[in-house]
């Protein structure tokens with residue numbers, strides 16, 4: 027049972043600003059009592075109350091803290107004029123609010139993403155409060171938020187809900203269904219002419235062309251749309267909105283004034299855009315004035331439908347999803363959907379500080395913002411299959427996001443996979459970095475392959491009932507693996523030369539894509555082919571399985587055994603650029619690390635000739651998840667492998683801000699030193715990840731960082747497209763995963779849990795032995811998928827001895843291709 031003290035700790039958290047919720051915890055038997063697994067002593071019934079949406083909302087995290095359903099299309103949130111407003115919001119209160127827009131992404135780089143159709147309230151306008159004096163442009167209208175005594179802005183959020191108080195004394199609240207947002211504006215009593223602006227042109231990057239706008243003076247309905255530039259690619263897209271208004275607790279009647287506006291000039295009575303202005307003015311929209319509620323508070327609801335098809339569809343979506351403008355029921359339905367999803371993973375918070383519990387559920391929450399369910403909103407073709415968008419980018423998410431979905435959310439995973447296959451069927455290749463219905467720039471290889479591989483390895487038996495066609499899935503994988511696209515910057519791979527040579531040479535200039543990132547692409551193509559071999563084997567395609575497993579071994583073609591780190595002759599052997607004739611070029615292993623003497627960045631740039639993307643050769647020299655045993659051998663054996671890992675951490679080559687480093691802390695497992703993995707992974711969390719607004723060291727990258735942190739706190743790390751999860755120890759005495767797709771629950775119990783060590787160092791957290799349903803496991807270092815598939819109780823015996831091992835016998839180390847694993 028939980029102690030009263032633990033109750034108190036959690037109660038403090040529940041009342042924190044980001045949650046206005048009732049009790050999250052109930053000491054009760056699990057409601058899944060029909061299942062055989064032992065229930066947790068505590069059931070977290072309202073995990074939404076433990077989610078802090080503001081983590082990483084300043085200093086470059088680019089996290090979206092607004093309101094959305096799990097994988098919802100509508101992501102309604104506040105937009106600020108900060109430089110880091112890729113997801114609209116910035117938690118630094120010095121930045122002004124420019125509006126409340128309907129669609130966003132989470133944690134991306136690139137330009138501001140989807141900050142479309144801002145609504146903005148005026149309590150009054152100018153000195154005279156006349157319609158024409160309203161400063162309607164972004165710069166004219168922008169307003170600060172109220173600031174609390176502690177210096178933070180007066181903003182609050184919980185899953186499915188966001189609110190703020192503006193310096194104009196207007197309170198703004200937001201919630202959403204899948205394709206529709208509803209806003210609630212509460213005006214001050216002094217507001218005689220409450221007004222609302224609808225901006226149809228500002229997307230945060232001033233890319234608008236071809237706007238249309240219509241105002242219905244009788245109902246106040248505003249419909250419109252424009253074309254915009256995608257955030258991270260050459261493509262453009264068109265989007266539409268439909269905004270309706272209603273009073274809360276009073277009858278709004280028709281607007282008392284209406285008109286369009288151009289920059290800071292509202293034009294009374296005008297009901298559509300003057301096309302002659304459109305060509306040279308880039309800020310346009312509609313403005314409405316309403317009667318205040320003379321009998322009480324003036325609260326006006328704005329229901330904002332969105333569509334990528336047409337304004338009519340935006341209206342239809344809104345009417346269907348929020349017919350009665352019931353803000354509170356939309357909010358509570360969103361919260362229940364989040365609670366159902368988040369509650370599938372239960373942690374026992376006893377003896378764990380509330381910050382860690384909050385970090386876990388907040389990270390899990392961010393795993394489910396993207397990709398987004400745009401079903402019915404694909405402007406490019408009609409299909410009855412689901413359509414998902416905002417894959418931004420697979421390069422970020424293939425490592426941890428989908429393997430986390432496998433553990434508790436097979437149904438959404440299946441829908442995403444169906445959407446990906448459908449895109450391949452219509453466009454030829456799987457989506458990689460699709461956003462706003464456009465192809466965006468690929469960061470590395472074809473990383474959709476390990477995502478489909480992950481799905482099929484985990485759910486091949488359920489695929490048919492989840493309506494995923496195994497044949498179509500395999501065909502889609504083969505397109506990436508075999509067919510060179512017209513432009514590999516946007517889809518597919520530079521596959522012809524990959525097939526003929528077995529690496530991407532740095533001196534062959536093909537014209538259908540950028541000749542850059544050749545080494546990191548080689549490594550990722552090899553891993554993509556590994557994923558395909560895994561699928562082929564399950565499907566009984568033995569020769570394909572062998573063929574792609576062999577191609578998965580091509581990583582070795584860019585391994586130069588003689589390259590050393592300047593000043594460290596003992597660190598020898600490195601992934602390096604290689605010419606077509608087989609000789610190697612040289613890229614300084616420190617390149618684009620914090621220790622790079624040239625301080626290069628390795629971001630996407632056609633001029634980069636170094637061969638690597640967003641990480642150093644030292645980091646990429648660890649990226650062979652399919653064959654780490656071979657890496658250990660190449661690096662000179664276990665002892666040298668460990669000392670190289672230590673070097674990466676001691677000298678800060680490990681890069682906590684970027685995905686290629688994510689597996690590195692767990693790689694001591696492969697040198698039979700799992701205690702070092704456990705300690706290092708805990709140190710990484712302690713040092714770099716926390717619940718403050720700057721608690722993310724880099725971009726969240728569509729939940730890639732969120733899912734990574736959730737895994738680390740769960741004491742697991744996935745090897746995508748395999749049956750294995752690397753095992754550490756959870757930050758909780760117990761964690762359980764309920765998987766509705768399989769109808770099973772797996773509980774991991776940490777016997778001897780005595781709390782989490784300060785800074786992640788030492789502690790009674792090392793795994794001495796593992797039993798699965800009472801039977802001693804062959805390995806302390808990984809769990810087979812089978813454990814989760816059938817639903818098991820896993821018990822870890824903890825010790826404070828860091829020198830634990832994976833075990834003695836064959837099969838104690840996690841599998842690798844070259845040692846016969848994965849068959």
Ligand SMILES: *[C@@H]1O[C@H](CO)[C@@H](O)[C@H](O)[C@H]1NC(C)=O
Pocket residue numbers: 107120121122168169170
């Ligand atoms: C926000 O707006 C206020 C009032 O217009 C202005 O004084 C301030 O400089 C703005 N802040 C930023 C960061 O632009």
Ligand SMILES: *[C@@H]1O[C@H](CO)[C@@H](O)[C@H](O)[C@H]1NC(C)=O
Pocket residue numbers: 180181182189190191197
């Ligand atoms: C805004 O003001 C309202 C009314 O005073 C208050 O209830 C609320 O907590 C404030 N903060 C937010 C973020 O809504």
Ligand SMILES: *[C@@H]1O[C@H](CO)[C@@H](O)[C@H](O)[C@H]1NC(C)=O
Pocket residue numbers: 321
């Ligand atoms: C004003 O509010 C009172 C009490 O809620 C109600 O009886 C009355 O009908 C309202 N008047 C109008 C004009 O809405």
Ligand SMILES: *[C@@H]1O[C@H](CO)[C@@H](O)[C@H](O)[C@H]1NC(C)=O
Pocket residue numbers: 405406407408
């Ligand atoms: C989809 O079907 C609708 C209704 O038949 C049609 O109007 C529309 O043009 C189709 N869209 C595409 C992209 O084919």
Ligand SMILES: *[C@@H]1O[C@H](CO)[C@@H](O)[C@H](O)[C@H]1NC(C)=O
Pocket residue numbers: 491492493
């Ligand atoms: C699979 O497709 C069938 C037939 O269209 C449908 O009845 C069923 O609901 C679908 N199942 C899932 C999980 O989508």
Ligand SMILES: *[C@@H]1O[C@H](CO)[C@@H](O)[C@H](O)[C@H]1NC(C)=O
Pocket residue numbers: 586587588610
């Ligand atoms: C590495 O060095 C050895 C010994 O000097 C040499 O035989 C070998 O060709 C070198 N390999 C490469 C790839 O340069």
Ligand SMILES: *[C@@H]1O[C@H](CO)[C@@H](O)[C@H](O)[C@H]1NC(C)=O
Pocket residue numbers: 533605606607608609
């Ligand atoms: C291999 O190719 C590189 C770059 O094209 C060239 O500089 C080098 O001389 C070639 N080496 C041999 C042995 O042909």
Ligand SMILES: *[C@@H]1O[C@H](CO)[C@@H](O)[C@H](O)[C@H]1NC(C)=O
Pocket residue numbers: 532533611612613635636
């Ligand atoms: C070899 O590497 C250097 C350093 O990155 C680079 O400047 C040069 O262009 C490369 N050579 C070729 C042929 O790619």
Ligand SMILES: *[C@@H]1O[C@H](CO)[C@@H](O)[C@H](O)[C@H]1NC(C)=O
Pocket residue numbers: 713714715716718720721722723
């Ligand atoms: C929280 O994490 C950020 C990002 O890694 C870091 O800069 C900051 O120092 C951390 N704060 C605390 C209190 O640990």
Ligand SMILES: *[C@@H]1O[C@H](CO)[C@@H](O)[C@H](O)[C@H]1NC(C)=O
Pocket residue numbers: 784785
């Ligand atoms: C670790 O924690 C101790 C005790 O709180 C503190 O004194 C020390 O500075 C921390 N070390 C690091 C590297 O954060």
